[in-house]
Amino acid sequence: xxxxxxxxxxxxxxxxxxxxxxxxxxxxxxxxxxxxxxxxxxxxxxxxxxxxxxxxxxxxxxxxxxxxxxxxxxxxxxxxxxxxxxxxxxxxxxxxxxxxxxxxxxxxxxxxxxxxxxxxxxxxxxxxxxxxxxxxxxxxxxxxxxxxxxxxxxxxxxxxxxxxxxxxxxxxxxxxxxxxxxxxxxxxxxxxxxxxxxxxxxxxxxxxxxxxxxxxxxxxxxxxxxxxxxxxxxxxxxxxxxxxxxxxxxxxxxxxxxxxxxxxxxxxxxxxxxxxxxxxxxxxxxxxxxxxxxxxxxxxxxxxxxxxxxxxxxxxxxxxxxxxxxxxxxxxxxxxxxxxxxxxxxxxxxxxxxxxxx
Numbered sequence: 001x002x003x004x005x006x007x008x009x010x011x012x013x014x015x016x017x018x019x020x021x022x023x024x025x026x027x028x029x030x031x032x033x034x035x036x037x038x039x040x041x042x043x044x045x046x047x048x049x050x051x052x053x054x055x056x057x058x059x060x061x062x063x064x065x066x067x068x069x070x071x072x073x074x075x076x077x078x079x080x081x082x083x084x085x086x087x088x089x090x091x092x093x094x095x096x097x098x099x100x101x102x103x104x105x106x107x108x109x110x111x112x113x114x115x116x117x118x119x120x121x122x123x124x125x126x127x128x129x130x131x132x133x134x135x136x137x138x139x140x141x142x143x144x145x146x147x148x149x150x151x152x153x154x155x156x157x158x159x160x161x162x163x164x165x166x167x168x169x170x171x172x173x174x175x176x177x178x179x180x181x182x183x184x185x186x187x188x189x190x191x192x193x194x195x196x197x198x199x200x201x202x203x204x205x206x207x208x209x210x211x212x213x214x215x216x217x218x219x220x221x222x223x224x225x226x227x228x229x230x231x232x233x234x235x236x237x238x239x240x241x242x243x244x245x246x247x248x249x250x251x252x253x254x255x256x257x258x259x260x261x262x263x264x265x266x267x268x269x270x271x272x273x274x275x276x277x278x279x280x281x282x283x284x285x286x287x288x289x290x291x292x293x294x295x296x297x298x299x300x301x302x303x304x305x306x307x308x309x310x311x312x313x314x315x316x317x318x319x320x321x322x323x324x325x326x327x328x329x330x331x332x333x334x335x336x337x338x339x340x341x342x343x344x345x346x347x348x349x350x351x352x353x354x355x356x357x358x
Contacts, residue, residue: 002195002197004192004195004196004197005195005197007192008190008192008193008195011043011044011045011190011192012041012043012044012109012190014043014044015041015042015043015044015045015046015047016040016041016042016047017040017041018035018040019032019035019036019040021040022035022040022064022065025047025064026052027064027065028067030067031064031065031066031067032065033067034065034066034067034069034070035065037069037070037122038065038069038111038118038122039111039118039121039122040064040065040111041108041109041110041111042063042064042110042189043109043110043189043190045190045192045221045223046059046063046110046189049218049221050064056247058215058216058218058219058247058248058249059216059218059219061113061245061247061248062112062113062114062215062216062245062248063110063111063112063113063189064113065113066113066284068281068283068284069113069281069282069284070281071281071283071284072280072281073283075278076278076279076280076281076282076283077278077279077280077316078119078120078280079119079120080116080277080278080279080314080316081116081277081314081315081316081317081318082095082316082317082318082319083101083117083120083318085317085318086318088139089135089136089138089139090132090135090136091103091104091132091133091135091136092136092139092140094139094143094146095318095320096320097145098145098146098147098148099146099147099148099149099150099181100140100143100146100148100149100150101149101150101152102133102136102140102149102150102151102152103152103153103154104128104133104151104153104154104156104159104163104167105126105127105128105153105154105155105156105158105159106120106121106124106125106126106127106153106154107127107153107154107155107158108121108153108154108155108158108185109155109157109158109185109186109189109190109193110185110189110190112185113282113285114243114245114276114279114282114285115279116277116279116282116314118279118281118282119279119280121153121154128159128160128163130166133167133170137170137171137174140171140174140177141174144176145176146176146177147176147177147178147179148177148178148179148180148181149171149177149179149180149181150181150182150183151167151180151181151182151183152183155184155185155186156182156183156184157182157184157186157187157190157193157194157198158186158193161195161197161198161200161201162201164198164201164202165200165201168180168201168202168203168204169204171204171206172204172205172206177206178206178207179206179207179208179209180202180204180206180207180208180209181208181209181210181211182202182208182209182210182211183211183213183241184210184211184212184213185212185213186227187210187212187214187224187227187228187231188212188213188214188215188219188224191221191223191224191226191227192223192227193227194226194227194228194230194231196230199230199231199234202234202236203234207237208235208236208237209236209237209238209239210231210236210237210238210239211239211240211241211271212228212238212239212240212241212266212268213240213241213242213243214240214242214258214262214266214268215242215243215245215248215249215258216248216249216254216258217254217257217258217261220258220261220262220265220266224266225265225266228266228267228268229266229267232266232267238266238267238268238269239268239269239270239271240262240266240268240269240270240271240309241271241272241273241274241309242258242259242270242272242273242274242309243273243274243276243285244273244274244275244276244287244291244292244295244311245276245285245287246276246284246285246286246287247284247285248285250287250291250292250295251295252295252298252299255273255295255299256299256302256303259299259303259307259308259309260303260304260307262307263304263306263307269306270307270308270309271309271310272309272310272311272312272321273292273296273309273310273311273312274312274313274314275287275289275292275311275312275313275314275324277314277316278316289313289324292311292324293311293324293325293326294326296311296324296325296326297326300326300342301341301342301343302342310323310325311323311324311325312324328340330346335350335351335353336348336349336350337349337350337351
């Protein structure tokens with residue numbers, strides 16, 4: 001085992017991995033009892049980053065259980081985005097024509113309290129298995145419309161280097177696949193896992209995109225900077241998905257700081273800002289859509305276009321993502337438009353088109 005591997009493995013061992021480990025932490029009995037219902041895991045390095053004097057600390061809020069998770073509102077769903085309705089093979093979700101999800105493991109380095117798959121991951125104890133992945137790989141090989149495979153889970157970066165290398169090679173051998181996308185929170189919660197060995201395991205024929213999941217600027221630790229630099233310098237495309245979370249990042253200043261640091265410190269393009277899904281027991285994280293639109297409107301005139309994500313809602317039941325954006329159109333009559341500028345002024349615009357073109 002390399003020195004790099006010893007470091008991240010020890011971080012996991014020294015952290016929280018079962019309900020009894022919470023007894024040593026300054027949290028309430030009601031909060032600790034939630035770990036009897038939902039999985040809990042927090043690496044030691046993340047516990048060290050929590051400001052225990054602040055009950056609203058954003059790292060604590062995202063990673064440690066809360067009794068609020070047991071409050072289920074009408075309309076919330078066990079499978080909020082319809083993964084199961086679009087599963088043509090075990091460990092596969094195929095919702096869009098040219099891309100599909102693959103779940104090589106259901107294990108995470110940390111279990112986020114807002115996770116939209118928290119119930120399915122809680123019920124599924126399966127880790128990596130070459131045999132279990134066989135039907136999924138056969139499905140991908142027999143579906144020539146596919147161009148992208150997205151590794152998700154669970155967290156693909158919890159796999160060993162050998163497991164990642166094997167899986168990468170099997171997917172590379174499917175000629176019609178063009179891009180491998182890896183969705184991971186490991187660069188946030190266990191950044192020391194991003195070792196040279198992991199990077200080598202990801203190299204192959206297909207273009208590779210690594211999509212991280214930073215939700216707050218305080219998650220951008222020095223170790224996270226090193227991890228993202230290692231991925232970027234390997235030639236991988238680096239993107240980030242953020243979830244809009246009440247009490248974590250639902251104000252303009254926090255969101256601006258996060259989006260800027262993603263680009264300027266990590267070199268990660270903000271990809272999506274997700275509206276919090278209708279997952280059961282996460283209403284304490286869910287803002288209104290209007291609140292999200294106001295944040296996006298405030299950022300438009302102040303933030304570089306490179307730092308701007310697309311605000312999206314994943315429609316319940318599996319109908320896919322729709323963009324949510326404040327409208328900048330105030331009025332229109334024929335070819336005459338009135339737009340609102342980022343600083344709130346009205347600006348007239350007349351389309352100039354060849355005759356008959358629309």
